[in-house]
Amino acid sequence: LFIDEVHNLIGTGGRTGSTDAAALLKPALARGDMACIAATTDDEYRRWIEPDGALERRFQPIRVQELTREQSAVVLRSVRDDLGSQRGVSVPDDVLEWLLDASIRYLRNRYLPDKAIDLLEQTIAHAVTIGESNVDVDFARHVAERMVGMPTDDWAGVQGLSATVDGHGLMGVDEAEALVSRLQVTLRGLDISPARPNAVLLLAGEAATRASELVRVIARELFGAAERVVEIDLGPMTNDEDITSLLGAPPAYVGYSDALPLHRVSQMPWCVLRLSAVDACHPLIRETVARALADGFFTDAQGRRIYLSDAVVVLTAAVDLSTARPIGFGASEHEQVNHAREAVARALGSGLANQCDIICGHAPHSRGGEDTVSELIALLDERYRAHGLEVHWDDSFVKWVRDRRPQFSNERDWECFLDEHVAARLLEHVADMSGGKPRCITVVCNDDGVSVVEKSASKMEGNQ
Template sequence: MVTKYGVDLTELARHGRLDTVIGRDREIERALTVLSRRTKSNPVLIGEAGVGKTAIVEGLATRIAKNEVPGSLIGKKIYQIDLSSVVAGTKFRGDFEERIKGIIDEAIESKDLILFIDEIHLLTGAGSSEGSLDAANILKPALARGLIHLIGASTMDEYRKSIEKDKALARRFQTVIVEEPSDAITVRILKGIKSHYEKHHGVVIPDKIIETAVSMSKRYINDRYMPDKVIDVIDEASAIAKVAADKSGSGEYKKLKIERESLQQKNEDSAEAENFEKAALYKTRLAKLEEKIKSLEQAGVDENVSPVLTEENLAEAISLKTGIPVSKVHGSELKVLSKLEAHLDKAIIGQDEAIHDVAKAIRRGRSGISDPRRPIGSFLFMGPTGVGKTELARVIAREVFGGENALIKIDMSEFGEKHNVSRLVGAPAGYVGYDDGGKLTESVRRHPYSVVLFDEIEKAHPDVFNMLLQILEDGVLTDGQGNRVKFNNTIVILTSNLGSDEMYNDQAFGFSSHQKTKDQFITEDYEASKNAAMKALKKSMRPELINRLDAIEVFHALSRKQVEEIFDNMIEDLKKRLAEKAIGLKLDTKVRDFLIEKGFDPKNGARPLRRAIEDNLETLLSDAIIAEEILPGQIAQISLKGDKLKLKIESTEK
């Protein structure tokens, strides 16, 4: 039974078919101690998936094979039992129980068998049906009397849910906690097993690349554990390097040499068969092939030189696993951060102070000086509507994380009621939607490198602020299913319109409405409006939350000159969209002035300007395109007649 449903790990170790186990001496010694006990000699390895529980058992098997164990364990054999194979094919009542009993009886009779069951929590319920026992209850008597040795492996969550609930079963095991190895031990583990991957892929893996792989995996892959996640990255990166090499000169060289051997054989066979016409054809093809091979040899191509694993290969492997752009993973982040202000300035007009403070805080967060548990940066953007608060968050996502899809926008108006707040982290057990995950936690878990935007935070229920406190201080939020979601690779941005009404309250600043021009709102009242905004903020938000933010930025209202710059940017974007249809666009100066005047409103920022362009210019163009008045290869010339825009079609061919 044991040989039918199990694999002898000790025998595999004797033949050198198990990987070397490094850095797990403490756990192996602990397991050996438990196995040497008189009673309850059943260790169960508990740790997160990927930390190396199975590898520890393989390390035990290797030590037994080498007789490097206490005397009581010399000559023992570790058999890994596959529970799914035991259950498979049990058609009639009693089949499963018979198989389990057969395995137990064989282990008792042999006395030198140690059974190993991975995912041991599956024992509870395995093979059970109405009126029958599951595997755990069948094993209990033999475990209680110490008649068999059993090693188990499970995650902490599964062990708690399945084994610990059954007190009679749990007390028969001795837990061995397997922690995630440190960076240094992970590097040692990888150096110990890299030869297997070099041989399999035909690549060279330098020691320095292993250290880089550990640091990259730790930084970019947050939902898995070392050493498993690093081994995965090395494996995939090696495959990428090998595939790339096969497509390059060396791969082509190998293919040509194989083809040459095949043609030579066919040529000889044709000559022997006196089929000289076919032999001549093969000879001609051989001559062309020899020329190609010779040119590659002259270029220095060598089939015996193995490709060397590089940082670019690691970056590509991590990018495929996480969705983070390759440029973000591979080294260029420092260049991006050093020029962050310049990139943000191009996209956001009139908010130099906010851009400078935000860029400074982000650089501080990414330099490694700040607390690594907290988010990269946390900001509150205040000010009137339409001045670029949300747009700045979108541009930060694009510049820092490689794309606007890295923006997670949470509209706080949806979470104004207490019963809606739980949707952020997911419904608790027993409630509808428990399996769906939280809107916030699930988004961050899937996209750990992102900008998290809490839009219009003043509309949120006070319970949301409690969550924010935890995110900003510890960088962690626990969802409804008990999973810890890390925010240490996110940038958290809150936006608010608090105090923006006071900015335009003439009486508050001693102006009458006819005395004050549009630009006076911006040039004279910024400090007063900033004070009003901060005063409103302190009334609505708790001081402990305010103090945890890296920066609070009150955005300026937009001046006429800044609105003109924004207009030019919007028109450039429109020209690019029209260029995709091979249509050009020209605007008279009067049209520009007309649209800017129509869209300039300090109270509402750039939104009225966009609306003016959409209602007047884009509507005119779209009607002409749909009516086929303007065709690809033509230019739309826009002029002003009275208060209406007029379209004139010009041909590009002159």
Template sequence: DEYRKYLERDSALERRFQQIKVDEPSQEETVQILRGLRDRYEAHHRVTITDEALEASANLTDRYISERFLPDKAIDLIDEAASRMRIRTMSAPPSFHDLEEEIETVRKEKETAIESQEFEKAANLRDKERRLTNKKRELEDEWKSDEGGPRPSIGEDEIADIVSMWTGIPVFKLTEAESRKLLRMEDELHKRVIGQEAAIKAVSRAIRRSRAGIKDPKRPGGSFIFLGPSGVGKTELARTLAEFLFGDESALIQVDMSEYMEKHAVSRLVGSPPGYVGYDEGGQLTEQVRRKPYSVVLLDEVEKAHPEVFNILLQILEDGRLTDSQGRQVDFRNTIIIMTSNIGAATISRNTPLGFSVADEMGLSYDDMKSRIMGELKRVFRPELINRIDEVIVFHKLTKEEITQIVDLLLVRLMKQVAEHGVTLQLSDAAKDLLVEQGYDPTMGARPLRRAIQRLIEDPIADQVLLGGMAEGNTIVVDRDGDEMAISVTTPDGQTTKVSSTPAPAPDVVPDSSGQPVPAAAGGDEAGGQPAEA
């Protein structure tokens, strides 16, 4: 890029130089280069660099750091690993610190003697300070030039630590703790995603293949199409997967494909062509992945995108890379590609599966329903796109039992928010049953449940917070009273006050600009419409 930008456009300058193209060395050649440089780095950092460290440096940088080239990135990795080890093991001897403290004491005594005009004593202290400073310098030179002690060793684990720090994920050895975590990945995902056994099993299998290093190295870590009705956990599974793999939900790159329905909007994914507005900004998809190569890419409602978008997806799914408008190759090999679609949602809404092998009320099992939806999917997507997907996953409708479990998840979030005000929230089983009754809609998933919690619990609590009725240490007890919630507030001394589930009336007094309570305006002329007649 730099040659093309600065030299190639100046033909007079270019013809005065001979162009020599240097190809990137292979991993084996990089290891040989590192062996030639090893003595210099060992002497500079005073460490021992093993052959395993050199091989791991070439292998891991070639696998995980795609925006740079060998041997540059491997040399930087060796340099940083050695410098970190040197800093970690470098410590001054105790006598050095004692000498520094003595010099500081003598310096203070000298300044005190000067202030009291004891110049002879100050001169003696000055000479003593010089002798101690020279002794400190000699000790420091002896300490730095000491070659007799054992040198720390740089191995493959130290190299892996640096790569993990650069990329944000463990990349070399699967530790025992991480292995156990991957083996029980289904249980971890089920903590936030209720039901959807088939989806979670399929995703977990793909992730284990990727982390075990037996997947196709040229393709993304996993590619899925999530099908199913709204509100059943498709996006939530993507968020949970991002947090599980990369430790943070911000590792989720979400792209709303309904914004790319027109052909001219497709270029925004990879960046505007030269001469158009936004050329220097990069693509909305490529730029995010380039800055965060270890992420979950969620393409929401992919069926709404223009057919030209599918040509871009073909390259990502097959080669694991994409070239943006500025000619930079963006690596997708370390991403998880998830596409969501509402194709077949109508078919699912007409069938309420009781299980994956049990037929539903219309006689359709889960596998039969999936085959029907696959038929609809093939009419919308081209075969070459479907063939590049690791697995097409159908999300079934949520049952009433699953909605009950989701209630507990949503209430945990609400309890944490209330606890920030120093208030405890308690719900009875009858209150949870009312939330399930009010929020269960097989066709809408879990979203009506969230609205029911807002209407029945959050709104009355919010009114009490604004009215000052939620003091620190109080306990909010929520129970059922017919088709309504019975909410009461208990103070630490045992006094209980009932809270109305209807919106709170306007207060009789309101604070003025100085904070003093004044009667609320009754409206009309007194409220400030027209001035009162004298």
């Protein structure tokens, strides 16, 4: 008799330990009436089987370790031969090698050979769906990108991040170079501790004011979408019992089964996890965060692990590092880093400070901000065109936006300012819109602020 997921027998059909399915099985096993093989996971074994000593004694635990790459390759070739003949799809050996490497590199929260088989099955299924009989590496890469949920070209993402961070002045030059160097190693799985996050970045003092913009840039350039950000504010967690807000409530307590913000990391492992105000939370919260960064995972109240190995973690703290700079002109870069780390250790504890790969306490002002302004103009163009309004943004408006942006350290304040001074001016033109040709307007800036000039469609086309 083979029983898969044997832990489900505990409590099934009656009271646990007396009339459930596991209790009915014990006498037959004790008499030796049948041979039985059962399967479960390590976590479920410790949680359900070990507490029932009578059931545990009737089994001999055999722990099956993850297969090696070479062993998984043999399994993968066997599955390829069976599925390929059934579905009429040819998968060459070089594609199998790429799928195996991709599963190890991009699905680090899962195990071989299961994750490699899953990629192979998805590749063959997609080929069958579109009527393709032969697949190559590019085809498999396309399927893997859809399954992983992010582009698999790490080099392009890191280079794009380097250019964007430098162009927007979001970090100091040294810190930006350290972040890029770190990601070039970790995104390829070449780091010494691959279970840890791809990078742990602490933004302190002035640099923390640019955190909102920075995390979106990292998510967009590395993971393909600015929305791949999970934000958790640790500031309100000032008591030790507030750990339930981070990891969930214990069994039988209110909120035990509620979803947590951390669960989004399990659903979207390739993301930026932003933990704000780590300096304001209770020391127990900081210790929990430090332990999770060291181990590479949080453990919630239900015993489930939330892995961080595919994420970039950004911490923010109101810690002034300006007083931590060594005096004199001869201080080396290594000495500056050590002084900054010592200041963070005094404020947040050595455990958390030691887990930070990069500590950034200074955010230079944007050097021009051309990309930011261009992105804003493109976004506004798209929004108003959808409402039948063609907008020409005068050079005076572009200069006005570029000059005003550095005055706002908080992203939300900047958005509210634009809504008040730009959207409010254009709203009446959107509301007065009638059927027919799109209305054409020009947005200009002068001493009185933002103003709107309506133009004819033909003149507008000529100006564009």
